[in-house]
Amino acid sequence: MDLIETSDPRLAPGMILDAPVEFDDLLLRFGDDSESRAELALDDTGRPVLRVGGYMTMDGTVVAERVWTVSEVVERGGRRLIRLGHPLD
16 A cells, blocks of 8 residues: 545545556645545446545545546656546436
């Protein structure tokens, strides 16, 4: 598992996450210091998705578990850039 940091307190479509290539199991730390576990996986059709566990932001907002589509994955120099698509309902 590896720590991925973002400056925002929540994920959003178009956001790019910078992760190491060797890990699919991630720990997300948001801009407000809240944290959630996430897993890069494949859906039933073989497309990449990011499954993010539920968490509570530092202002007390509860964010439910959500699966995000991934619009692009670029691997370069031992890093994996993951561009988020839209969440699945």
